[in-house]
Amino acid sequence: MKQPLIEIKNLSAGINGKQILKGINLTVRPGEVHAIMGPNGSGKSTLGYVLAGRKGYDVTGGSVTYDGKDLIELSPEDRAREGLFLAFQYPVEIPGVNNTYFLRAAYNEQRKHRGQEEVDAVDFLAIVKEKMKLLELPEGMLKRSVNEGFSGGEKKRNEIFQMAVLDPKLAVLDETDSGLDIDALRIVAEGVNKLKRPDNAAIVITHYQRLLNYIVPDFVHVLWNGQIIKSGGKDLALELEEKGYDWLIGKNGK
Amino acid sequence: MSESTNTIEAFVASDYKYGFVTNIESDTVPPGLSENTIRFISAKKNEPAWLTEWRLKAFRHWQTMTEPKWPNVHYTQPDYQAISYYSAPKQKKKLNSLDEVDPELRKTFDKLGISLNEQKRLSGVAVDAVVDSVSVATTFKTELAKQGIIFCSFSEAVHTHPELVQKYLGSVVPHTDNFYAALNSAVFTDGSFCYIPKGVRCPMELSTYFRIEAANTGQFERTLIVADEGAYVSYLEGCTAPMRDENQLHAAVVELIAMDSAQIKYSTVQNWYPGDKDGKGGIYNFVTKRGLCKGANSKISWTQVETGSAITWKYPSCILQGDNSQGEFYSVALTNHMQQADTGTKMIHIGKNTRSTIVSKGISAGRGQNSYRGQVKVMKGATNARNFSQCDSLLLGDKCGAHTFPYIDVQNPTAQVEHEASTSKIGEDQIFYLNQRGLETQDAVNMIVNGFCKEVFRELPMEFAVEAQKLLGVSLDGSVG
Numbered sequence: 001m002k003q004p005l006i007e008i009k010n011l012s013a014g015i016n017g018k019q020i021l022k023g024i025n026l027t028v029r030p031g032e033v034h035a036i037m038g039p040n041g042s043g044k045s046t047l048g049y050v051l052a053g054r055k056g057y058d059v060t061g062g063s064v065t066y067d068g069k070d071l072i073e074l075s076p077e078d079r080a081r082e083g084l085f086l087a088f089q090y091p092v093e094i095p096g097v098n099n100t101y102f103l104r105a106a107y108n109e110q111r112k113h114r115g116q117e118e119v120d121a122v123d124f125l126a127i128v129k130e131k132m133k134l135l136e137l138p139e140g141m142l143k144r145s146v147n148e149g150f151s152g153g154e155k156k157r158n159e160i161f162q163m164a165v166l167d168p169k170l171a172v173l174d175e176t177d178s179g180l181d182i183d184a185l186r187i188v189a190e191g192v193n194k195l196k197r198p199d200n201a202a203i204v205i206t207h208y209q210r211l212l213n214y215i216v217p218d219f220v221h222v223l224w225n226g227q228i229i230k231s232g233g234k235d236l237a238l239e240l241e242e243k244g245y246d247w248l249i250g251k252n253g254k
Numbered sequence: 255m256s257e258s259t260n261t262i263e264a265f266v267a268s269d270y271k272y273g274f275v276t277n278i279e280s281d282t283v284p285p286g287l288s289e290n291t292i293r294f295i296s297a298k299k300n301e302p303a304w305l306t307e308w309r310l311k312a313f314r315h316w317q318t319m320t321e322p323k324w325p326n327v328h329y330t331q332p333d334y335q336a337i338s339y340y341s342a343p344k345q346k347k348k349l350n351s352l353d354e355v356d357p358e359l360r361k362t363f364d365k366l367g368i369s370l371n372e373q374k375r376l377s378g379v380a381v382d383a384v385v386d387s388v389s390v391a392t393t394f395k396t397e398l399a400k401q402g403i404i405f406c407s408f409s410e411a412v413h414t415h416p417e418l419v420q421k422y423l424g425s426v427v428p429h430t431d432n433f434y435a436a437l438n439s440a441v442f443t444d445g446s447f448c449y450i451p452k453g454v455r456c457p458m459e460l461s462t463y464f465r466i467e468a469a470n471t472g473q474f475e476r477t478l479i480v481a482d483e484g485a486y487v488s489y490l491e492g493c494t495a496p497m498r499d500e501n502q503l504h505a506a507v508v509e510l511i512a513m514d515s516a517q518i519k520y521s522t523v524q525n526w527y528p529g530d531k532d533g534k535g536g537i538y539n540f541v542t543k544r545g546l547c548k549g550a551n552s553k554i555s556w557t558q559v560e561t562g563s564a565i566t567w568k569y570p571s572c573i574l575q576g577d578n579s580q581g582e583f584y585s586v587a588l589t590n591h592m593q594q595a596d597t598g599t600k601m602i603h604i605g606k607n608t609r610s611t612i613v614s615k616g617i618s619a620g621r622g623q624n625s626y627r628g629q630v631k632v633m634k635g636a637t638n639a640r641n642f643s644q645c646d647s648l649l650l651g652d653k654c655g656a657h658t659f660p661y662i663d664v665q666n667p668t669a670q671v672e673h674e675a676s677t678s679k680i681g682e683d684q685i686f687y688l689n690q691r692g693l694e695t696q697d698a699v700n701m702i703v704n705g706f707c708k709e710v711f712r713e714l715p716m717e718f719a720v721e722a723q724k725l726l727g728v729s730l731d732g733s734v735g
Contacts, residue, residue, distance in 0.1 A: 076689035096705030109692035
């Protein structure tokens, strides 16, 4: 069995003194896709933010080992440079900042971190165009400002596009399916599938089962009240679709 | 600098010529201002009598004036008798190229990632470098002269083209205009002069770098640019000063005149020393800049990036006299630490179908205070005048301030005047988004700020836009964290 890419042990975390994650255990190995499902308010997005190191989200217990390092000790930017990517549920707009310019800055930060030379604008454009083709994205997206005036679907596609360019070891997709119509959902899911390799992994956070018709997970976990209350294979998602969350929550007696 | 502790009384009382001997050696007059100081400056520059008289007239008027109190800035008034009104670099030799310019000056530009040599070589920008009060080098002069373009120091123009200087000096900013303009008219020492003849499109960017070097001196440059019928010129202005504990006064006057169908594009990247974090030292930048669209279909564009100075008081304006003339003002003003800026523009619509555009971006960080003050005035005869104004403010932190003072005065019912304003804060979520893509917080802030300023930066000539972006980064250093 491969070494874990990320090992989350008994992780507790909260915001403003309010405990949200109450002892999460999760191990993800390269080549795996894990789906995290659960009803609203169960702590799914918090998990994404805690892994990415968002300010205000305090880890109160447990540990996270990422690629052999203590993840909690790393700054948000160092986590990103080490190949951890968060696809946001609500990507923000950065007015006036060109998408390509922004992405090249991010790309070069990663390269500098690895001791590699920075890539100039011309070479970068070649890299970017290749990825756009892979994801069937319109080139017009490159000329626009980061997410400015993008529709919900465009923003999500831009997240997947950034993911493709930055080529993370571990991608955390936070409700990437929310607000997408079925075509956009298909494009986004196909993008994720195309980027899947034996040496990278993804944690797909989702509310609905429908995304999992397109992205087939190796493991499905149900998060409720800050804990993973059930883990299983892809069939678990289908079971949830059929029965809802109540039977699990009831079983946990809470 | 002169180590002399002369007060004005001692200076005036001292033997006039003898007093100057030591001073000529150091090339700095002792502090103080009187008719004698003005006669000294004028004599030193070997000026014609009409100019000496013009200065004295301005001085006499200045004495009747008081400093303006209406700007939204707070500072201790300069002691005008404690300032030295003339200081020339000690070098005797006339410089032939920028390579010979003060290495200190070049070091400053290097620190900002700007190489004067590089820039000159790469882009063929003609440069006039003014250190303290004196123009030390003008490049590409002969090449420009082949097309009839005059680009030289102001003092030189007084001797070589007195008729042009006499005709236009004070024609846009009269010596009575305001306190600082009057002071400048009395004591200005040098600056740049530029004349583009009929139908000539100036083939290169003309550039002036201003530098205050000596301590306790004021810098009072005078810039005069005339674009004759159908001419075009793009002019760049950059400024720096070393760090000093005491405040130094900079009071320049810039006059632009555009004849029929002429266009003048004037870009400034102002980076005078802003003072330290606690507000000690820094330049008082009290500048009067005004352009006259004298001819029909003429156009004047001001683009400014103001990142320096302890206090900025500056309103580059356009008088749209010619029919169908256009005025533009694009501004980025940044105040960090204890900096204060009160800046904006005036667009005076006189001719028919005149149009003006104002885009102002104010950025406040630290305890900086940033005010936009703008006037749009449409006179009776300005049929179909149109103005569009947009003023956006961006706040970093909660100790800084942004203020907007628009004045609109419309006397013609056919005019259309639009004003848009916004104030926003850099969001935690924006910073986190960029952090998550691998950017440090400071880089993230710089990127967001540069994005905010984009509409202005794209008006700058290419190499200046790059400088401006770097400069914002330097100026915001330490504004977060």
